[in-house]
Amino acid sequence: MKVNNVILQFTAKIVFFIIFFFAVHIFFAGHYTPGGGFVGGLVTASAIVLLVIAFDLNTVHKLLPINYIYVVAIGLILALGTAAISMFVEQPFFTHFFDYFYLPLFGKTSLHTAALFDLGVYLVVVGVTMTIIQTIGDDE
Amino acid sequence: MNNFLLLPIIIPFFFAMILMFGQKNLKYQRITTILGLIISIICAFALLFNVKENGPQTLTLGSWPAPFGITMVSDMLSALLVLTTLVIAFFIVWYGFGSIGKERERFFYYPGVMFILTGVNGAFTTGDIFNMFVFFEVLLMASYLLIVLGGEKSQLRESIKYILVNVISSALFVITVAYLYSVVGTLNMADISVKIAEINQPGIVTVIAVLFLLVFGMKAAIFPLYFWLPNAYAAPPIPVLALFGALLTKVGVYAIMRTYTLFFTHDLAFTHELLLVLAILTIIAGSIGALAHFDVKQIIIYNIVIAVGVILFGVAQMNEAALEGAVFYLVHDMIIKAALFMLIGIVIYITGTTNLRQMGGLMKNYPALGWFYLIAALGLAGVPPLSGFIGKLLIIQGGFEAGNTWSSIFILASSLVVLLSVIRIFIYAFWGEQGQVSNNINKTTYNIMFYPTVLLVFISILYGVGTEFVVPFIDDAAKLLSDPSIYTDAVLKGGN
Amino acid sequence: MLQILCLFIPIIAAFFMPFFFKKIRNVHTGWFVLLVPLFLVIYYTTFIPVISKGETIIEQLNWIPSLGISFVSYIDGLSLLFSLLISGIGALVVLYSIFYLNRKKEQLHNFYIYLLIFMSAMLGVVQSDNMITLYLFWELTSISSFLLIGYWFNRDKSRFGALKSMMITVAGGMLMLGGFVLLSLMGGTFSIRALIEQAPQLATNDLFIIALILILLGAFTKSAQFPFYIWLPDAMEAPTPVSAYLHSATMVKAGIYLVARFTPVFALSEAWIWLVAGIGLLTLFWGSFFALKQTDLKGILAFSTVSQLGLIMSLLGVSAIAYHVDGAEDTVFKYAAFAAIFHLINHATFKGSLFMIAGIVDHETGTRDIRKLGGLMSLMPVSFTVALIGSFSMAGLPPFNGFLSKEMFLTAMLSVTEFDLFNFSTWAPLFPIVAWIASVFTFIYSFYFVFKTFTGKLNVDQLPTKPHEAPIGMLISPVILAGLVVTIFFIPNIVTDTFVKPAVVAIQPFLYTSPNDVNIHVSAWHGPTPELFMTIGIVIVGLLLFLTLSKWQKLYSILPERFTLNRLYDITINELLGSWMTRFSKLYMTGSIRKYLGYMFTAIPLIVIGTLIVKNAFSVTFEGSSPIHLYAVILIVVLVIGTLTTVFARSRITSIIALGSVGYTVSLFFVIFNAPDLALTQLVIETISVALFLMAFYHLPKFSKVEERTRFKFGRAFISIAVGVMVTLVALSSHSQKFIESISNYYKETVYTEAGGGNIVNVILVDYRGFDTLFEIAVLAIAGISIFAMIKLRLSRKEKNYESK
Amino acid sequence: MEIIMAFVCGFLFMAAIYLILSRSLLRIIIGTGLLSHGAHLLIITMGGFGGNNPPVLADGVTEYVDPLPQALILTAIVISFGVTAFFLVLAYRSYQELKTDDMTQMKGSEDHE
Known part of the structure; x- marks a missing residue:
């Protein structure tokens, strides 16, 4: 069993990063193709869940010492903040700004405040999912 | 374009977020909440006067033109309700310092309150029917948090029922919106109003109107959809009950009011007649419950149902007098219900029971409480010059004008049942021989609960006595309700 | 301004009562209170010269001008008379109360606060020209009466008596408000004067009769007319000064006032005459008849008050006949209104004094039970004299004022027989007959009251305290009133010229324009008229019956208690509106959410499908539908199987996986x-x-094996099918009636150029409708913290008793 | 297709309500799950299935399906996910406290008296 666990844990670490990057990809893809902050967040959360299964709650908590409720709050603040920026420049709430840039490596890229908003969504989803899993896990 | 009208929604929202930090720090939680409420109230006041001055304010979010983006509309009705909501919440939160208990305060009670305010104010302000659904969900989710917070047995048991009912009503809400979208192809409320007028409300729209009535009616607790309410509301502690009693059903009432004055105004003989019948049945059902119980909580809870019926009766008349009365009564009822729940909360605190038959003689040691209860009770029954009177007067005046003579007289008679049910509490709890008294009454706690309650009763008295100062506001609201074009023009033509 | 201010002076004074009571302990608070009615009496006296000329004075204070609601003090003959009664009797009652209520034992500030509120309210009722403020003061009298009756709030009788009076009078008041609103809609104003001016037009309105009945309900409940009188005897639980003031002299006369005030509006209605006169007469008889059943001194007086109020009411009803008779001002039809007002004054004097005597007897002997009393004459000579004067006046004997007005009452009742409109000729003879019989009983109970108490055998042992004459202070007020009783008999015309005639003008503006037009001279002797013979008959028969009273009084006990109106009230309040409701409510409020959902989901499809049918809104069209995918059909099959599995699965794992x-x-x-x-x-x-x-x-258990009862299962299936059918039908109809094209083309056109995105759905989510998303994640966030709080916070173990009940 | 889907949605609602009226809490929550599936399918049905391409910009494509209902459904899905999660935990907690998942045993006392 011990050996198995080691293998499992090793694999889990690798798979975690693969899933995580996949999630990041989905997140950025959202504006043009299917994906987005919400799905990205859920996929990230499932990556963390994988770690939880491979190790256990306490270890993961030591690995990622995060208060997920704060993640939720920060996500909300980010989303609200992004939406509120426009208020300060005399534009209706939630007016987004974007422009197209040519960056080396990426080529034509758009920098979009909507992406910041989506990041907020992402954080909330990760935070909430992990809060649920952690509290239920703690209870058992 | 007026971003300002969003503030009463996003300020509580923002404070809810920052309250998610510092969960165990009681002082931080309390001060931040009060601060947030005060700022919101100031904004709501400013907004109210802005709307009075400049007519309905609109904001098309994201700069997208009206029917395509989400539009927020602050007309007089919503500005009034938003302000009332925040003021009531302020007093309830203050009251809660004495009665909600430190454990709950440390477990997201305050974020819950702020979220519920976000949802309620959002629902009052939104000009988009699907966005209204989203705000409903915000306030419902926050209400789930508050109703279950603490996890007492009865809370858990009743929460299940409460949530079940609301999940179902939400599903119905969504499909009703979908039906409407299928027929008129838009979600913006002003646009819906214009388009329904364009096609002259065909039968299918009337069916959808009825569905809306039932969906909102489930939240507003109208007959025959109110059954879930009495037990569910009795489960959480008093401040939460006061919040629910004052605000939640009123959101449903508001939604009926809005849709039935803005959208579905072309087949009054059917839709509003149905509303009238349901309103009367609601009053009867509420009256039966209010008289059937000797439990103080239940008596006041059933009075919520009665009031909903009275307000909707006003809406069903669809003339300016009755609509004005309905708005008057709506605001009054929010204030007075909060005050009454707070008052009986104190009574429960003193006596340690909710059973009226075990109480008695409180007048001897708590005369001030007794007087304020009596004033609140008379106000509820609509005795002039207290707050409930003008609303009821205008409602029956509108009822008579609309030719509903007998049902208007019935509304008058129903006040009597209201009076009987609340005076019973006075006679049994405050008069009579000394009854049961709890053995750990803390004077400080009592005072923390007493002062906000008294202030709220005072506000209700001012609302009644100072009606003249309120009339211009309510008048604007009623004008807008009786003439949808003011609303639609403000939204679609940007005519601020 | 002073005129309006005077309405509120008592209420303002009330605010200072706790101060006087708590800070100035060694002076009876009543002395401070006394200043208020004294001032008012003096103030209103100054109006007499102007008003008796037939002029009126009006002053206004706006309350809600935008809705036409304002405080109006309108002083004419009628309101001035009432105002003087209120302040005058008020002063005497306060004076009396100073000796009646012990300043050390009683919560005097409360008592006087209520009393002062009442005084304001009552002045407001009689002076308000605006119907809404009239209603305001009207309810305020009910509430202050409620508080005064419940003054000794720990006694059950007090609080339930208070409740009874409140429920009945407030009920009437609320209905009356309905009448007012109807009238205001017909006439376009809340002003009574303005309504009187357009009375003939009002009468043509369909709703006129409803307004009339509603307003009469207000008047009848307040003035304790049959069958609403039942609250008045129970109101006797109030301290005696209150009974004397509210429940005989003033508040109960608010209904009389209302009828008098509205006579010009309603006089041309036949129903008005019949109702007011008929109910008045019935009440007159009923009250006098049952007064003899009472054993409580105040009970006798309460029934007597009921009866006398009926008398005045019937006179007012008859007075409306004058509207229909040409030249009524010169015929017998002129007497009714005059007699009503005159008797109202007289009643206030003699009944006030009698109540005070009843209070004195109670105070000095410790009981009001007439069976225990007797022979007090020698011990309490002054009280006896006053009681004798009061009773004889009440019985209609000379030389007391009651005789004069009683005679005129009989005149007025006889006049009805000469009226031949509205089929009156058929029923008219009943009027004088009932009046006569009732007068006989009045005579008997008057004697019963005074002689059973003061003559006969004194039985000191039965009395809780040793009787002696009351202190001088307590006697002042009743003696003054008794003095008035005699004085008025000797100078009736001065009194009537000053007070009665201006009031009559207000009641019958269709007959008179100024008090001088009222051509009535009061005299004790007007020859051998039918009235005189009737009076003689009353005395003879009354004396005979009184002397044999002990033989036939038992008859009253034969009347079964079960069928009384009181029983009806008790059943209504305690059973119909209490335990029956409880039982009824229990039938369906079972706490079972399944039942509740059952009701709700029976109603929803019923109403929706009903609407669909009624509005003929159902339609199906295949036009515009997209073609059927093969894959979709397969998926549907899978979906149906999956769904059915969830429904019929026996194990939880299966159903979760399904x-x-x-x-x-x-x-x-x-x-x-x-x-x-x-x-x-x-x-x-x-x-x-x-x-x-x-x-x-x-952690959850397996599905329980308990089967549903088949009946419920059937109902369940039926309900769910109904819901499903509803969803499908409306979906089909909505799909088939796409009247207007969707707005979503806009998104397709602008998504790249203006929103800078390619995935339309996602751009809608974060941009066009980003606001939805913002709050959607808020919902998620709340769910997160709720779950956290739900798991971590457990108060159930220290559950407080009352929370879990 | 829309017509068939209308029947499917009705069927889902029927099954959902049937389950919601049952005694077991688990069945009830499963019912609410079906309810939201039904609602979501209904929204997309009401939007219509016309247009043969997903609402994602692509070269040379002009016939997109109506994107608005899809956006609404996404919002609704997320919300019902939150509610379902909450409901499940509530069921779990109530079973801990009340020792039952049978709704007939959760009547509580209507405080009639």
Whole structure:
């Protein structure tokens, strides 16, 4: 069993990063193709869940010492903040700004405040999912 | 374009977020909440006067033109309700310092309150029917948090029922919106109003109107959809009950009011007649419950149902007098219900029971409480010059004008049942021989609960006595309700 | 301004009572209170010269001018008379109360606060020209009366008596408000004067009769007319000064006032005459008849008050006849209104004094039970004299004022027989007959009251305290009143010229324009008229019956208690509106959410499908439908199987997995329907949901084996089919009636150029409708913290008793 | 297709309500799950299935499916996910406290008296 666990844990670490990057990809893809902050967040959360299964709650908590409720709050603040920026420049709430840039490596890229908003969504989803899993896990 | 009208929604929202930090720090939680409420109230006041001055304010979010983006509309009705909501919440939160208990305060009670305010104010302000659904969900989710917070047995048991009912009503809400979208192809409320007028409300729209009535009616607790309410509301502690009693059903009432004055105004003989019948049945059902119980909580809870019926009766008349009365009564009822729940909360605190038959003689040691209860009770029954009177007067005046003579007289008679049910509490709890008294009454706690309650009763008295100062506001609201074009023009033509 | 201010002076004074009571302990608070009515009496006296000329004075204070509601003090003959009664009797009662209520034992500030509120309210009722403020003061009298009756609030009789009076009078008041609103809609004003001016037009309105009945209900409940009188005897639980003031001299006369005030509006209605006169007469008889059943001194007086109020009411009803008779001002039809007002004054004097005597007897002997009393004459000579004067006046004997007005009452009743409109000739003879019989009983109970108490055998042992004459202070007020009783008899015309005639003008403006037009001279002797013979008859028969009273009084006990009106009230309040409601409510409020949902889901499809049918809104069209996918059909089959499995699964794992399969099928549907984002999201969410289901239900028990009762199962199936049918029917109809094209083309056109995105759905989510998303994640966030709080916070162990009940 | 889907949605609602009226809490929650599936499918049905392409910009494509209902469904899905999660935990907690998942045993006392 011990050996198995080691293998499992090793694999889990690798798979975690693969899933995580996949999630990041989905997140950025959202504006043009299917994906987005919400799905990205859920996929990230499932990556963390994988770690939880491979190790256990306490270890993961030591690995990622995060208060997920704060993640939720920060996500909300980010989303609200992004939406509120426009208020300060005399534009209706939630007016987004974007422009197209040519960056080396990426080529034509758009920098979009909507992406910041989506990041907020992402954080909330990760935070909430992990809060649920952690509290239920703690209870058992 | 007026971003300002969003503030009463996003300020509580923002404070809810920052309250998610510092969960165990009681002082931080309390001060931040009060601060947030005060700022919101100031904004709501400013907004109210802005709307009075400049007519309905609109904001098309994201700069997208009206029917395509989400539009927020602050007309007089919503500005009034938003302000009332925040003021009531302020007093309830203050009251809660004495009665909600430190454990709950440390477990997201305050974020819950702020979220519920976000949802309620959002629902009052939104000009988009699907966005209204989203705000409903915000306030419902926050209400789930508050109703279950603490996890007492009865809370858990009743929460299940409460949530079940609301999940179902939400599903119905969504499909009703979908039906409407299928027929008129838009979600913006002003646009819906214009388009329904364009096609002259065909039968299918009337069916959808009825569905809306039932969906909102489930939240507003109208007959025959109110059954879930009495037990569910009795489960959480008093401040939460006061919040629910004052605000939640009123959101449903508001939604009926809005849709039935803005959208579905072309087949009054059917839709509003149905509303009238349901309103009367609601009053009867509420009256039966209010008289059937000797439990103080239940008596006041059933009075919520009665009031909903009275307000909707006003809406069903669809003339300016009755609509004005309905708005008057709506605001009054929010204030007075909060005050009454707070008052009986104190009574429960003193006596340690909710059973009226075990109480008695409180007048001897708590005369001030007794007087304020009596004033609140008379106000509820609509005795002039207290707050409930003008609303009821205008409602029956509108009822008579609309030719509903007998049902208007019935509304008058129903006040009597209201009076009987609340005076019973006075006679049994405050008069009579000394009854049961709890053995750990803390004077400080009592005072923390007493002062906000008294202030709220005072506000209700001012609302009644100072009606003249309120009339211009309510008048604007009623004008807008009786003439949808003011609303639609403000939204679609940007005519601020 | 002073005129309006005077309405509120008592209320303002009330605010200072706690101060006087608590800070100035060694002076009876009543002395301070006394200043208020004294001032008012003096103030209102100054109006007499002007008003008796027939002029009126009006002053206004706006309250809600935008709705036409304002405080109006309108002083004419009628309101001035009442104002003087209120302040005058008020002063005497306060004076009396100073000796009646012990300043050390009683919560005097409360008592006087209520009393002062009442005084304001009553002045407001009689002076308000605006119907809404009239209603305001009207309810305020009910409430202050409620508080005064319940003054000794720990006594059950007090509080339930208070409740009874409040429920009945407030009920009447509320209905009266309905009448007012109807009138205001007909006449376009809340002003009574303005309504009187347009009385003939009002009468043509269909709702006129309803307004009339509603307003009469207000008047009848307040003035304790049959069958609403039942609250008045119970109101006797109030301290005696209150009984003397509210429940005989003033508040109960508010109804009389109202009828008098509205006579010009309603006089041309036949129903008005019949109702007011008929109910008045019935009450007159009923009250006098049952007064003899009473054993409580105040009970006798209460029934006597009921009866006398009926008398005045019937006179007012008859007075409306004058409207229909040409030249009524010169015929016998002129007497009724005059007699009503005159008797009202007289009644206030003699009944006030009698109540005070009853209070004195109670105070000095400790009981009001007439069976224990007797022979007090020698011990309490002054009280006896006053009682004798009062009773004789009440019985209608000379030389007391009651004789004069009683005679005129009989005149007025006889006049009815000469009226031949509205089929009056058939019933008219009843009027004088009933009046005569009632007068006989009045005579008997008057004697019963005074002689059973003061003559006969004194039985000191039966009395709780040793009787002696009351202190001088307590006697002042009744003696003054008794003095008035005699004085008025000797100078009736001065009194009537000053007070009665101006009031009559207000009641019968269709007859008179100024008090001088009222051509009535009061005299004790007007020859051998039918009235005189009737009076003689009353005395003879009355004396005979009184002397044999002990023989026939038992007859009253034969009347079964079960059928009384009191019993009806008790049944209504305690059973019909109490335990019956409880039982009824228990039938359906069982606490079972399944039942509740059952009711709700029976109603919803019923109403919706009903509407669909009534509005003929159902329609199906295949036009515009998209073609059927083969994959979709397969998916539908899978979905149906999955769903049926959830319904019929016996184990929880099966049903959870079946639900998962439904969810995945739905996400495949989204693929087919060109919704990749939805498909992706649904897929991920379904996975997590299933995981959550499994996790949460790891601890739950297996499905219980208990089967549903078949009846419920059947109902359940029926309800769910109805809901399903409803959803489908409305969906079909909505799909088939797409009247207006969707707005979504706009998104397709602007998504790249203006929103800078390519995935329309996602751009809608973060941009066009980003606001939805913002709050959607808020919902998620709240769910997160709720779950956290729910798991971590457990108060159930120290559950407080009252919270869990 | 829309017509068939209308029947499917009706069927889902029927099954959902049937389950919601049952005694077991688990069945009830499964019912609410079906309810939201039904609602979501209904929204997309009401939007219509016309247009043969997903609402994602692509070269040379002009016939997109109506994107608005899809956006609404996404919002609704997320919300119902939150509610379902909450409901499940509530069921779990109530079973801990009340020792039952049978709704007939959760009547509580209507405080009639």
